[in-house]
Amino acid sequence: MPPQPVHKRVHPRGVFSRFKGNIEAITIGVKFFFNPERSTLIYPKEYIKLKDGYRGFIVLIKDKCINCGSCARICPAAAMKLIRLPFTDPKTGRTRMKLWPVINYNRCIFCGYCVDVCPTEALYHVPYHDVVWDTMEEAETDLEKFQKPPEWKTEKEGIPVRYVFDEKKGLVKVRVEGEE
């Protein structure tokens, strides 16, 4: 059934509803004052352990890469670049120049196009994105750096938590323990 318009009107206001409104507002304030339903994340003492499939930092598996360059071509922010590096084929022993992707996290917008367009699944996301670099140069990767995930300090220092959906409280913070 297609949507239908329904006309509504603002309910009028009288002395009684004013009084009732005040009482209701104060009551609910008092209710939350005595029973605060907090869900604040005390970052970085706690950090969210993100779900699988989160589009975080991108890592290259060099062995799978076929140097097609699709990732760089589809990158909307021009963060993924192709660099020319010599590559020695282990079978034939011949050295050729090949195009390899590297990423510049100063520009990356984490859209995940590169991961999704890669025909051999040579790129994958790691489920975090909160890393601080001291300089802009550090955020640029070379081919070596691109092959391992960036160092995640938050994980070492904080307690992993996860938010669970709840009917009463919306999101409930749960500690993640013993999950590896």
Add this chain to the structure above:
Amino acid sequence: MGALEILWKIISWPPLWQLIVLGLIVPLLVVIYILWFERKTAARVQRRIGPLHVSPKIAGGLQLLADLIRYSFQEIIIPKTVDKAAFISAPLIALILSILPVVGVPFTDKPEWFPIPMDYSLLVVLALVTLSPIFLIVAGWASNNKFSIIGGMREAFMITAYELIIIVSVASAGVAVGSYNIVDIVHAQTGWKLLGLLNPIAFFTAFVGVLLATSGFPFEIPESEHEVVAGAFTEYSGLMYGINMGAAYLKRMVYSIVLSVAFLGGWLPYTPGEGFVSGYLIPSIVIMVKATILMMIFSFLRAVYGRYRLDQALDLAWKIMFPLAAIGFGLSLAEAYLGIF
């Protein structure tokens, strides 16, 4: 008489005591507590945690001290275009004047501990509390900033709204008892004959009046952030801004003290005895606790209400609160006639 004894005599001279304890130490502690409470209560209602990082063990209690230190070390910027003398002096005078009314409040019924013994103390207090808003307007005017001037003008409008309400409704306490001496008013309330219970209308109007006067929610109009940035304080920075804000809270404290002696029975149910502890310390603590509870209620309302429009606040003050205050006054007269006190 040794030198120590003379020194002790000087220090324990009530007016000096009042100056140090009630004028400096107690307000600082109370304001720090109230600011902390205000932030924490808002956080609780809003499902947050509130200040935490400075001292997590006592729920961020030292956050305010940290803020204070930060304020003190911030650069005080005085723009070129302001009227310097007025710009600097207005907040200082406002600070002094906002705490001044305490001189009229006896915190006990033993005359030797009075700051200044007088027979019309309630009226004197009411007269003194009306002084400080002028300097807020001066501060706004001296800032030479459009938002400051608008904020100052709003404060000027608000004075016309709240002054009469507070005076009429607090004065009705004196009318009911038949004396404007605060000691008499408190004495008359012994035996749970609290004026706040016997004349709830006057208490309510006085409460709303204080909200209006101290720009507490829902009447936070003179410095409403989203229209006039910070009202009269827009150009102030660093400690000067802190002084301005502190003056507002001191004003609220003084009003709360007035309300708690006039309507909530002052140092009752405790009966002051002889000596410093029984005669002065405990009664004043009782009063401060009552005043603090009132201030906590004021702070709590911040979490529940938005702000009224200026004309609506004036409407409410003149069309509803002022007649109510007059009715409260009449109720007090009737109670005095019936001889309840």
Add this chain to the structure above:
Amino acid sequence: MSGFVRGSVGYNDLGLPGMWTRRIGKDVYEVFIGPQHPGSGHTRIIIWVDGDIIVDSEIDMGYVHRTMEKLSEGRQWIKAIPLFERMAIHDACNVTLPYVRAVEKLLDVEPPERASYLRVLLCEINRIAAFLYGFGIFGVFLGHSTMYMWPFGDREVWVELAEWLTGARLTHTYPVFGGVRRDVPAGFTDALRKAIRYMRRRLEDYRKIFVDNPVIRSRLEGVGVIPKKIAVELGITGPNLRASGVEYDVRMNHPYEVYDRLDFEIPVFEEGDAYARVLQRVEEIKQSLRILEQVADWLDKHEKTPIMAEKFWKTAPPLYKKVFQEQGRVKLPATFAIMKVPAGKAYERGETARGEISYYVESNGANKPYRVRIHSPSARNAIVFKYILPGHRVMDLPAIYGSIDYFPPEADR
């Protein structure tokens, strides 16, 4: 009445609103609200006040302008999706969907049914999140700090859902040409139902503390009234238009995706004041929850079928199909990066949280758009500040600004 002019408009013969005010003279104060003002966002509203009454006003936008129309001409078709998303990142799916649909029109591609449902799913999640965002901003404009924190906290529920579905909190880049990028993960619909029930309960709390709060009602009732005729004349859009009594919603008048198969209402309020606009948004959240329930039911009942159009999915290698089966993730065809779109023009619109967004897309057969013209809802609503503000008090400015739910990055594009 000599010496008095009506409102701000001397040149318009349409009789737009505004009360009788004095001519701008030397006793009129010029106040610049913004762009650094706490109550303006990244825009500037210049008002001329006579006492407490706004005599004339003008909006000066463009502080966060990014020339998206021009930028899109320089990049391939698919690269424009993440770009346009940045207009309103908390409403990302709604904002990009019409562009995707316009290009699909040119490509002659229809998304599969399941993809359509998934698009609607994310659109409605985004819509609720965007409404809650608007409520938060509105609350704090009226000095109601609790109403700032609560919707922002509850918005997290929806953002979390969107993150679970798409892998990103805000800039989902979810719809692509021919379908969507991910299928629903296991257990998603249960969480969605929990979120729906939770939101329904929370709306009652909002009503108590904000919507029915007498202070808020006093601030909003009769303020910023846009009568029906003027709403149409100014061409405002979205909940603001419907709060003025116009029965217009793109989901109803020009149904896209599967909206014509879902059972929901288009609430319409008659009053046209700021309070009606608030209630309008509350009602729309309720309707969005209804839509989400139906989408959740549909997703539970139906098998996992491809969510990419046959044209692109047919040629997909086995690895792609394996990834989809295992992870629910659609690998994009490599042609997307260099895809050429047949020449032609397409016009597509969609209903975002703030109103109707429309894309005029023209292709000349190249791999880049020839011209993309975006008209975003906030840009269409901006005209309100010029014509509705005069005659109100200065303190009504935040009330009107908040009730319009004006979002500068979206208006500036």
Add this chain to the structure above:
Amino acid sequence: MNAQELVERIKAVLGDTVKKIEVHKGEDYIEVEVDKDSIIDAARKMKEFGFDHVHDLTVVDYMKEGYFRVIYNLGSYTVKELSYFIVGLAYNIPRDNPQTVSLTRVYTTAEFQEREAFEGFGVIFEGHPDLKPLLLAPPVAEQRPLRKDFIVKEEPEIKR
């Protein structure tokens, strides 16, 4: 009502002023090309017909052909059967002398949109009450950034 019927009705409403009518993909967008001189007249007629607001004002720069195409995309809020469609009221103006008339007297909605077209393309709308840049700062607007000869430099994909 389908698109063909609407085309017939628009023809009847506008009469001779119509130069060309095109129904674009999706059958919901109709482009009506009219004579530049009769645009105000055509707009008045369309407004009476039921297209009560300017949905969007688009200018397309055809640099090679040497003209701008100004398209007033009209929509309807009040007439339900028309609201499905968008009608683009289009006309061409020469690129070297982009002078035209403003429709603000007919459609108040067009005011901000004409300003936007003015800053992006330099199209001068005569009779506009307040023709100045809307989004851009005046020095940037001077360069008419939406014209095709304004090139935005993008980063190449391959690092040298």
